[in-house]
Amino acid sequence: AAKVLVELSDLQDAEVGDGTTSVVIIASELLRRANVLVKNQVHPTSIMTGYRLAMKEASKYVRDVLSTDVESLGREALVNVAKTTLSSKLIGADADFFANLAVDA
Numbered sequence: 001a002a003k004v005l006v007e008l009s010d011l012q013d014a015e016v017g018d019g020t021t022s023v024v025i026i027a028s029e030l031l032r033r034a035n036v037l038v039k040n041q042v043h044p045t046s047i048m049t050g051y052r053l054a055m056k057e058a059s060k061y062v063r064d065v066l067s068t069d070v071e072s073l074g075r076e077a078l079v080n081v082a083k084t085t086l087s088s089k090l091i092g093a094d095a096d097f098f099a100n101l102a103v104d105a
Contacts, residue, residue: 001031078103 005024012023034047070078082099091098 004031075103 005027008023008027009020012018012020030051034044034051037047038044073081079099082102083095086095086098086102
């Protein structure tokens, strides 16, 4: 399991450059709970099917309930969202510049 977590962290870092701790925490919890289910004689295929269904339902909930139309937010809110999104280790000091650049684009 440790090797899988290291690979996930490396992949997240290569793809996004941030969020490695979050990925490891979420994956660890999913693995821990899957292990409990396996010990209770639940087949791994059933566990994966359940995880996939949960992912679809969570995505649907985010899309249907938590999504907001960008046009309704206003420029200040969009700049704040961009700052939060760009607040990585690489951009930190220049967040204002890059946030406004992203909103203008």
